[in-house]
Amino acid sequence: MVSPNVLLRTKLHPPVNRPQLVNRPALHRVLDEGLMRGQRIFLIVAPPGYGKSTIAAMWARDTATPTAWLSLDQHDNDPVRFMAYLTAALQAVHPDLGQTLQGMLRSPQAPACEVLMSLLLEELIELDEEVMLVLDDLHQIDNPGILTALQLLVDQAPPELRLVLVSREDPALRLARWKARGLLMELRLHDLRFAKCEAKAFLEASMGVTLPEQQLDALLERTEGWAAGLQLAALSLHSKGSSSLEPVTTTLRGNTRLVMDYLLEEVWAQLSEELRGFLVMTSCLSRLSGPLCNAVTGRSNCQQLLEQLWRDNLFVIPLDERGVWYRYHHLFADFLQTEATAEQSKATYTLAAEWCRSAGLPTEAITYAFSAGDYPLAENILTEIAPGLLEQGELVSLLRWIDMLPPDRRMRNPLLILFAAWCHFLTGHMTQAGQALQALAHCEPTQLTPLHQGLLKSLQTLFDTGTAQAIPLAEAAVAAMEHQPAFFRVAALLSLGQARAALGQAGQASTVFHEAYLLAEDSGHQLTAVTALANLVSNLLRTGKRLQALQLCQTAIERKAADPSPLTEVVYLALGLVHYAGADWQAASECLRRGVAVCQRLSLVRMMGPGEWALAISLERLGQSRQADQVVQAADEIARRYGLEYAVAYFQTLQAELRLLRGETAFAKDWAGLLEAKAGRLLQGAVNYVHYTYFRVLVVSGETDKARNLLNQHADSARKDARSGDLANLEMYLAWLELRTGDKSQAEQHLKTALHLVQPEASWQTMLEQTEVLSVCRESLQSFVPAGSTLWGKIGLQPSCDVSPSQSTAHPDLPEQLSDREVEILRLIAAGHSNQQIAEQLFITVGTTKWHTTNIYGKLGVSRRTQAVEQARQLHIID
Amino acid sequence: MQSGTYTITVKGKIPERWLGWFDGLTVIYRDDGNTDLQGFIIDQAALFGYLAKLRNLALELVAVMPVKCETIREHGGEPHV
Numbered sequence: 037m038v039s040p041n042v043l044l045r046t047k048l049h050p051p052v053n054r055p056q057l058v059n060r061p062a063l064h065r066v067l068d069e070g071l072m073r074g075q076r077i078f079l080i081v082a083p084p085g086y087g088k089s090t091i092a093a094m095w096a097r098d099t100a101t102p103t104a105w106l107s108l109d110q111h112d113n114d115p116v117r118f119m120a121y122l123t124a125a126l127q128a129v130h131p132d133l134g135q136t137l138q139g140m141l142r143s144p145q146a147p148a149c150e151v152l153m154s155l156l157l158e159e160l161i162e163l164d165e166e167v168m169l170v171l172d173d174l175h176q177i178d179n180p181g182i183l184t185a186l187q188l189l190v191d192q193a194p195p196e197l198r199l200v201l202v203s204r205e206d207p208a209l210r211l212a213r214w215k216a217r218g219l220l221m222e223l224r225l226h227d228l229r230f231a232k233c234e235a236k237a238f239l240e241a242s243m244g245v246t247l248p249e250q251q252l253d254a255l256l257e258r259t260e261g262w263a264a265g266l267q268l269a270a271l272s273l274h275s276k277g278s279s280s281l282e283p284v285t286t287t288l289r290g291n292t293r294l295v296m297d298y299l300l301e302e303v304w305a306q307l308s309e310e311l312r313g314f315l316v317m318t319s320c321l322s323r324l325s326g327p328l329c330n331a332v333t334g335r336s337n338c339q340q341l342l343e344q345l346w347r348d349n350l351f352v353i354p355l356d357e358r359g360v361w362y363r364y365h366h367l368f369a370d371f372l373q374t375e376a377t378a379e380q381s382k383a384t385y386t387l388a389a390e391w392c393r394s395a396g397l398p399t400e401a402i403t404y405a406f407s408a409g410d411y412p413l414a415e416n417i418l419t420e421i422a423p424g425l426l427e428q429g430e431l432v433s434l435l436r437w438i439d440m441l442p443p444d445r446r447m448r449n450p451l452l453i454l455f456a457a458w459c460h461f462l463t464g465h466m467t468q469a470g471q472a473l474q475a476l477a478h479c480e481p482t483q484l485t486p487l488h489q490g491l492l493k494s495l496q497t498l499f500d501t502g503t504a505q506a507i508p509l510a511e512a513a514v515a516a517m518e519h520q521p522a523f524f525r526v527a528a529l530l531s532l533g534q535a536r537a538a539l540g541q542a543g544q545a546s547t548v549f550h551e552a553y554l555l556a557e558d559s560g561h562q563l564t565a566v567t568a569l570a571n572l573v574s575n576l577l578r579t580g581k582r583l584q585a586l587q588l589c590q591t592a593i594e595r596k597a598a599d600p601s602p603l604t605e606v607v608y609l610a611l612g613l614v615h616y617a618g619a620d621w622q623a624a625s626e627c628l629r630r631g632v633a634v635c636q637r638l639s640l641v642r643m644m645g646p647g648e649w650a651l652a653i654s655l656e657r658l659g660q661s662r663q664a665d666q667v668v669q670a671a672d673e674i675a676r677r678y679g680l681e682y683a684v685a686y687f688q689t690l691q692a693e694l695r696l697l698r699g700e701t702a703f704a705k706d707w708a709g710l711l712e713a714k715a716g717r718l719l720q721g722a723v724n725y726v727h728y729t730y731f732r733v734l735v736v737s738g739e740t741d742k743a744r745n746l747l748n749q750h751a752d753s754a755r756k757d758a759r760s761g762d763l764a765n766l767e768m769y770l771a772w773l774e775l776r777t778g779d780k781s782q783a784e785q786h787l788k789t790a791l792h793l794v795q796p797e798a799s800w801q802t803m804l805e806q807t808e809v810l811s812v813c814r815e816s817l818q819s820f821v822p823a824g825s826t827l828w829g830k831i832g833l834q835p836s837c838d839v840s841p842s843q844s845t846a847h848p849d850l851p852e853q854l855s856d857r858e859v860e861i862l863r864l865i866a867a868g869h870s871n872q873q874i875a876e877q878l879f880i881t882v883g884t885t886k887w888h889t890t891n892i893y894g895k896l897g898v899s900r901r902t903q904a905v906e907q908a909r910q911l912h913i914i915d
Numbered sequence: 916m917q918s919g920t921y922t923i924t925v926k927g928k929i930p931e932r933w934l935g936w937f938d939g940l941t942v943i944y945r946d947d948g949n950t951d952l953q954g955f956i957i958d959q960a961a962l963f964g965y966l967a968k969l970r971n972l973a974l975e976l977v978a979v980m981p982v983k984c985e986t987i988r989e990h991g992g993e994p995h996v
Contacts, residue, residue: 083973204970262973293974297930370972374932 044397046323046355048125050093050105050170054242054349060091060234063223067095070221076193077211077220078200085264085296085367086228088202092170101198102129103168109322111399113179114432115149116142123156129167133159135600139562140638144429144462146563147638153185154192154637155602161194174203179432183208190214229261238263242349243270258295264367265292268299271349272306300371303350312375314341319372320381320407321388322400323355324362331391332384382408393417398424402437411445415452422455423487427523431459450476450483454492461495473499490516490528497531502721506535522559526552526568533571540722540757542578549575566606570643573610577617578722580760582797586614605634609647616650617761619800619830622883625654632667641678644671649690649725656697657804659886664694685711685718686726693729699852699894701736708733723750723762728805731769736852740777747773764793764802771813772806783809784816791820800830807831807891811855832857832884852895854913861888863914866905920982923952923965926975936968949977 067078080088089107096103106125112118120141123134136155140146160167177183187209193199201207214220230238235256239245247255259265304312317333318324326339335341342362345352351368355361364372373381385408392401398421405414418437425434438452438459446452457472473495484492493513500506510532517528529552536545549572556565569592576585589611596604609631615624628651635644648671655664668690675683692707711719711730718726727750734743747770754763771786787809794802803810810817810831821827854862864874875885893899896907908914923940929950934942940954956962962979969976 084971085973264973293933293972294927294930296973297932366971367973371932374935 043121043124044323046361047107047109047121048105048128049107049356050096050103050172051089051107052354052357053090053093053097059094060087062231062234063091063227064095064098066223066227067091067221071198073218075219075221076195076198077190077214078198078223079207079211079220080200080202080223080228081204081206082223082225082228083204085262085365086225087263088223088228089172090263091223091228092172092200092202095200096168096170099168101166101168103170104129105170105172107172108174108176110176111403111433113177113182114430114436115179115181115185116146116429116431117433118177118179118182119146119149119152119156119185120428126156126160126167126169130163130165133163135159136602139560139565139601139603142428142430143561143563144426144431144458145567146429147640149181149185150188151637151639153188157189157192157194160197161192163194163196166196166198168198168200170200170202172202174201174207175205178208228263230256230263230266231261232256235261235266238266239270242267243274245270245273247273258292260292262292262296264365265296265299267349267351268296268303272299272302296367297371300368304371304375311341311345314338315372316376317380317384319364319369319376320384322363322403324352324364325360328388328391328395332387382410386410386413389413389417399433406437406440411441415441415445415449419449419451422451423491423524426455426458427521431462435459447475451488454484454488454495457495458491461498469495470499486516486518487520487524489513490520490524494528494531497535501531501535502538504539507532507539510535522555523561523564526556526559526561526564529555530564530568530571533568533575537571537575538721540753540759540762542575542722542757542759542762546572546575546579546581562601562603566603567643569607570610573613574646577613577799578759578761580764580793580797580799582614582617582761582799585610586618589614602634602638605630606638606640606643607631609635609643612647612654613650616654617799617801619657619804621654621657625651625658625660628654636670636674639678641674641680641683644674645683645686646725648687652690652694653697656694656890657887658883659890661694661698661890668694682718689718689726689729692733693725696729696732696736697894698890699897701733701852704729704733705737708737722757722759723754723766728765728769731773735769735773735776740773743773744770760793761799761802764790764799765805767793768802768806768809771809775809775812780812784813787813787816788820791817795821795825795827798826800827803827804830807855807857808853811857814856832888850895850911854892854895858888858892858895859913861885862892862904862908865889865901866908866914918955918957920954921956921962922978922980922982923969924977924979925950925952925969926977929972929974933972936972937965940965953982 070078080092082088093105096105104125105128106121108118112121119137123137123141126133134141134156136159137152140152140155146152171186177186186207190199190209190211191213201209211220232252236247236252239247239252255266255269259269307315314329314333314335318329318338321328321332324342326342329338329342330336342352343359346354346359346362351365352362353365355363363369376384385404389401389404389408389410390413392398392404398417402414402417402421405411405417414437418434418441422434425431434455438446438456441449441452446456453472453475457469457476460466460469460472476492490513493509493516497506497510497513500509510528513528514525514532517525529548533545533548533552536542536548549568553565553568553572556562556568569588573585573589576582576588589607592607593604593611596607608627612624612627612629612631615627618624628647632644632647632651635641635647648667652664652667652671655661655667668687671690672684672687675687688707689711692704692711695701695703708730711726711733718724719730727746731743731747734740734746747766751763751766751770754760754766767786767790771783771790774780774783774786790802794800861874864877869877871882871885871889875882889901889904892904896904896911898904898907905914924945926949928944928948929937929942929952937952940952943951943953945951952965956965966976966979
């Protein structure tokens, strides 16, 4: 596969200034003084030819501050590409910078440009050394995402960062705040004009020309102090060997362009035929090297010609220190191009495209092919580099190039339709992706290589996830990808894993996600690796393999201990889910907080759902209801902001769940109706969090037959798929349901089955979901669970206590009955004990006590201790 | 914006070698020494495209004006193709 993964080093190099180029001490002084005054942002704006880059490069050369340089061009309007270059530019001066971005740059799932920029900013803030960053030709950037990220850079730039923005027009950034605080320096056309003494020195130093005073004045007036104009004037004088600028100083009026053209023509006329031919043929190349020019002109001495141009000061600018790459000054290149015929340019573009293609410079190759109007060539190159662009996440470029092809051409090419479909899918444009897939249904599969087959089937799988046909499709994708690069194999494996997981085949899904995880880790696709790990852990938990999941997370964290990437933090999301399953609410909430925070930071919004759910419930269990509500609120806001409709329904369900836990059944009952209507999709497929809330509502509402039917159906499929984690949950819900219907012995059967499933892995969350079952069936629990089991600590019961079977009598006024333990705690509250005292007395933690009291409040419909006692007395629950 | 006819006035005379950059616009050398580029501009993107070309040529922009149909070519000076 052709890799587009070539960062052009010349873009990270300031243009090499001529040694004899005149220093502009006045401008230097202005800049230095600005720096002394604490100015941090330096905006250099003027039309071409005013020496903007030159002054920036000189300042960079003369300063002691390490300088990162980035010359921008039109191709940098791809956010992923832009961030890759920006990071590379900064790494050239501080190799440690950009470490937190590793594994996230150049990936199709790369977080938004703004997110990456904020990570980079955090590193810059940490850096206690000064660094200067020059963004040259910033006018080339018009991508809104990049501009937003640049605004962030400008707004939050730490004092150590000196930002130099070089542009032909004022950048589309809000700089007023900096200006108002006096922290912005502007060098504009007026400032960049050559003063008389500078012009004099310039002419003498660069060309050895001394002009009479009068002529110098006239020249400055006509050229308006324009650097390029002066340089041309000097060249013109130099080449003619005379010291007269007669027409320039006397007759030429109007605009500086006219002077410029006159001078260019003068210089042009003095050049040898050979040189002129060379210049015209190469004028449309964005970068020049000896070999490229040889290929384009059919000559063999182009390296020497380039060096000669450099020596003669003929508007070539070296792009590196080794004299490999050059470019023409933009104004000169424009002039040269007006000398070239359309045929000449076309021929040059085509030859340059071929040369760049074979030299491994596909981005330039494709640009030249388009410029030549050579669509077959452009299409060929694009087809070659499309997989690489997809892998590197340069989706914006890929789509743009596809769109640049004539419609009949791009719509006949199944490969390009396929890549367009992937780009649309990855950028969240599902309708367009679906349309592209449909268009593909009509093309000949024989035209597709295994890689393309794999990509097609993976994408089809993603659209069909949740249906039976998704699995054979995904398997075919995995098979097709067998000998393809790791990235594509991982992509196919992830599709297969998701297809299996959606159908409840959690065990097989785990195997697939595990393979994807290892492969992604090995090949350095870190973002994909953590996605695979999170999926792996969820599926292991569904199959009851909590300890294996725990082991995996711990190993992952240990391995990444030295890695500063925030992606490491994502592992805590998975670890939090493991602790949650173990009913270790404290550890779960700590891990989940970290995991959710990093997902928010990286805008990995699609990964967060289960983590937010488990976090809210853990906090609720710890008695921190207010924090639980805050989590839900934040999650809901994010889901709405990103327009994730399913997630909005998901978090509304979570709200219902929390209310149910607090005994507020009315809200949840209302929700059940909505759930069936609005979130019907969430209730499809294998059992998940949303189902459990739904079951709970059904039971509380007395729809026991419906609940039993559903629970049994889900239990059957869980048994069939060996999802013992899910099965245990379902058994506990069944136990609760039977208890509610008064069938205690049936309830105990379910309890026993569940216990049998969760005991070996200590997945106690399953048990603690049903506190009512635990307290009513305490006696049988004692016979099932050994005295040393950690479960006793979790539920705050001491097995050795002489506990009598449930003494509580049912209170018909309460929607949900109080457990014995709750009654016990109520009595202690009534006796005036604090939570701390109750905890000590009952050998439970304060957290558990709070959890119980919250449950008591919920069931009694009160919000304070005194109210609870009063209510309980009125209902004769306590004396 | 609606598409329509515009006059873009540039300071001084645009040398003929650059007129190829403004294909589709009529070039009028005005009596006051400035140059008008006039023609149908399909949308804002096209308008900004022309303005960027002027910027890149280091030409000085004097004015951009929408034109009512009847006033086209009523300026002084001869239209240049």
